[in-house]
Amino acid sequence: MQQAEIVLRGIVQGVGFRPFVKRTALKHNIKGLVENREFGVKIVAQADKETIEKFLDDILKNAPDVSTILSSQIEFIESYDKEFTTFSIAPSRKEGNVSALIPPDIATCDICSQEVMDSGDRHFSYPFTNCTNCGPRFSIIQSIPYDRTNTTMKKFIMCEDCKREYTTVADRRYHAQPNACPKCGPELRFVEIIDKEPTIIAMRQEALDTTIDILRKGKIVAIKGIGGYHLVCDAKNKDVVDTLRQLKHRPQKPFALMARDLEVVQEYCQLSSQEEKMLSGQQKPIVLLQKKNQELEHIAPGVKNLGFMLPYTPLHYLIFRHFHLLIFTSGNISEEALENRDLSAYEHLSRITKYYLTYNREIFNRIDDSIVTYVGNQRILIRKARGFIPKPIKLDEMQVMPQIFAAGADMKGSFGLTKHDIFLGSQYLGDLGFASNSEFYEESLGYFKSIFGMEPEVVIADAHPNYFSTQFAKEYASEKELPIHYLQHHEAHIYSVMAEHNLQKALGISFDGTGYGNDGQIWGGECFIVDKNHVERFSHLAYKPLISGEKVAQEPWRMALIYLHSCCPDKIGRLIPASKFPQRDLLVHQLERAHTGIMTSSIGRLFDAVASILDVCHYNTYEGEAPMKLEALVDVTYADSYGYEISNGIIDPTNMINEIVEDFIRKKPVEIIASRFHFTIARMIYDLCKKMSAVSNIRDVAISGGVFQNSVLIHILKNLFADTEYIVHFNENVPPNDAGIALGQAYSCLLKEN
Ligand SMILES: [Zn+2]
Ligand SMILES: [Zn+2]
Known part of the structure; x- marks a missing residue:
């Protein structure tokens, strides 16, 4: 028998960590205690050495999802005075x-x-019931230390009962900062906009009853949640869903669903054990799940998945006593910032609804629902926000660790800050092209800097000269007289994977929609050999003229035309009929003139083009619509490839386009063509790795970029690379899309400084 003292640092307080340690100790038959200390958590464990080691291993592997263990130390002591008979908190x-x-x-x-x-x-x-193991945290914390007085709970004075819970060591609510009850805590209000005036028409229980009544009548209610407002309505009532689509300007985009419980989810989707665990865990993100029938096709038309979450606040549980399934979509106007303040919500959302279920506690930090998907056991974060922020990411310890401000990218705004070996990324901030989102960016940066006591010493931004984030970073650096670096967008994607897996060298595959290239063109089909700070652009998708500018990304038929014009112009008449696309001939005319404008090597646009050629999607009414609809057709077991050529640093897809067009004209099922196209992209990546490793001897492959939100493509890639000499790495803790860029920027900056 031995005694060990275990010290764990990180986010281990206020996250249900001590009860977890106690459960784990009981499982391993360990005696001793666990306590919160100023540095984190200390555990005293008595058992034989091997058992204690297994116990610690179990803790490190299975710690609560919202906790973050940044370091663990264990010290064994042979002789000790006190023998424990139980394990206690x-x-x-x-x-x-x-x-x-x-x-x-x-x-x-x-x-x-x-x-x-x-x-x-x-x-x-x-x-608003909560305890030390659950409840709002980041969204209500105004400053540190994390005490009630530094949260938006400050104005609620605890009643005697709550105070007793709060001060009783053995109580589950001991030091639960947002502790509250009906006597002393926040309360509900039902607000209706009457003659343009927000009017409280019911309070407390009555407000809840009114909400349920209005939802039952097939209306939309804006409900204030943890990080902001949701727009909520009956998911099975097609009329109200249609109305919501019209009012939110989302003709096709999938809506997030909240289901009463797992059984309801299982009526519509297949669930793996990983997905089940994530759905019902502490973080409760939206999980994208494969449809098993077409019953909710009107919620997510033409795509493979439905996005489900389960109730995550007591208010949700109370609402779901009366419903099985509701739409819970972000309360914002199209791509603008999420509404979190009552008056602003009444003003901006009044176009959509006049009904609001709110409460008298302020949301200090707005934060959207996170979105997660799985490929087997591998998690892909699509949107990193509630439940995942502000969890730090530990970086490799290097000689010089300056404090870095990494500005991120614009399409999916998210900045990052580093201090010592910790990277803290902001929540998802939306498209920074919108003023409300760029304001959100500045507000959030100020908050993160103050809360984490950070004073950046060096700045790094995307190389795109017109990005808001780049200009902001530039001004910030010049104001504070700090050095600033710029990093090419797709290189940053690769560094983000390298940061997560502590790689100094990698073969980088960055397939993406749009990013500013070092030659001034729009990149997005890039293969790099990365050796610390040295990046060689080994290969890229052949450039195509980017005529009609930004419209190309919104209207896939334009990209289809560009590809057809260069590969098989004789098929344009058949596939892009002028009767259906009146602007076609104008574009053809432009293509026939010598192109002097911007060129693109984007793989995202290649997916768009193929989706349009196959008559799957000609207009993106939301970002990624065409590739998502194409992905939905794929059979992952299909393993046959179209032709392509890789030579002199250029990936030429001409053969592939020609064969796809032929297959389509011969009326081969689009499912087969889409499957073969996906397999071809995977095969292409494998070939590129072979060529790059032949000249570099590197076997670690880093794969990132918006294209890799496509879980079907990742599935095929994993099969293809299994049992090869390559170790394939993906993003796990940041999204592969532009919200992961800041981590890559920070890591590249560290490599530069060391
Ligand atoms: Zn609780
Ligand atoms: Zn109370």
């Missing part, structure tokens, strides 16, 4: 949480949700 040595790291918002725990449903409990039917 000891009183905290220090009041509050002095760690500079703050936890993400945590979905309501099982015990709290049971209390809310229990008519004998004093929290019965109370929508």
Whole structure:
């Protein structure tokens, strides 16, 4: 028998960590205690050495999702004075949480949700019930240390019962900063806009009852959640879904769904154990799940997946006593910033609804729902926000670790800051081309800097001269007299994977929609050999003229025309009839003149072109629509490839386009053509790796960029690379899309400084 002292640092307080340690100790038959300390958590464990090591291993592997263990230390002591007979949670040595790291918002725990449903409990039917293991965190924390007085709960003075819970060491609500009950905490209000005036028409339970009534009548209600407003309506009522589509200007874009429980989700989707775990865990993101029938086709027309989440606040549980399935889509106007303040929501969302279920606590940090998808066991983050922010990412320790401000990119705004070996990325900030989002960016940067006590010493931004984030970074650097670096967009994508996997060298495959290239062209089909700071652009998709500018990304038929014109102009008449596309001949005319404008090597645009050639999608009414609809047709077991050539640094897809056109004209099923196209892209990546490793001897492959949000493509890639000499790395903790750029920028900056 030995005693060990284990010290864990990171986000380990206010996230349900101590009960987790206790459960794990009981499982391993360990005696001792766990306590919160100013540096994190300390565990005293008594058992034989091997058991204690297994116990620690279990803790590190299975820690709560919202926690982050940045370091662990273990020290064995042969002789000790006290023998423990149980394992207990000891009183905290220090009041509050002095760690500079703050936890993400945590979905309501099982015990709290049971209390809310229990008519004998004093929290019965109370929508703001929480405890030390669950509840709002990041969204309500105004400054550090994380104490009630530094949150938007400050104005609610705890009643005697709440205070007792808060100060009783053995209580589940001991130091639960947002602790509240119907007597003392926030309360619901139902607001209706009457003659342009927001008018409170019901309070508390009555407000909830009114909401349920209005939802049942097939209306849309804006409901204030943890990080902002949702627009909510009955998912099965096609009329109200249509109305929402019209009012939100989303003719085709999938809506997120909230289901009462897993059983409801299983009526519509297949669920793996990983997906089930993520759906019902502490983070409760939207999980993209493969449809198993067409019953909810009107929610997500023509795509493979439905986006589901489960209730994550007591308010959601109370609403779902009356419903099985509701649309819960972000409360914003098209791509503008999420609404989090009542008055602003009444003003901006009034175009969509006059009904609001709100409450009298402020959301300090707005934060959208996260979106996650799985390929087997591999997680792909599509949107990193609630439940995942502000979890730090640990970087490889290097000689010089300056504080870095990495400005990110514009299409999916997200900046990052580093301090020592920790990278902190902001929440998803939307398209920074919109003023409300760029304001959000500045607001969030100010917050992150102050909360984490950061003062950047060096700045890095995207090389795109017209990005908001680049211009902002430039001004920031010049104002503070800091050095600034610029990094090419797709190189940053590759560095983001290298950062996650501690790589100094890699073969980089960056397939993406749009990014400013070092030669001034629009890149997006790039293969790099990366050796620390040296990047060689080994190969890229053949340039095509980018006529009609930004419209090309919105209207895939234009890209189809560009490809057809260069590969098989005789097929244009058949595939892009002028009767259907009146502007066609104008474009053909432009293509026939010598092109002096911008060129593109974007693979994202190649997917668009193929989707249009196959008559799957000619107009993107939302970002990624064409490739998502193409992906939906793919059979991943199909393994046959179209032709292409790779020589002199150019990937030429002419043969592929010609064969696709032939197959289509011969009426081969589009499912087969789409499958073969996807397999060809995977095969192309494999060939590129072979060529790059032949000259570099590198076997680590880093794959990133917006194209790799396509889970079908990743599935095919993983099969293709299995049992080869290559180790293929993907993003796991940041999205492969532009929201992952900041991490890549920061890592490249560190490599530069060292
Ligand atoms: Zn709880
Ligand atoms: Zn109370």
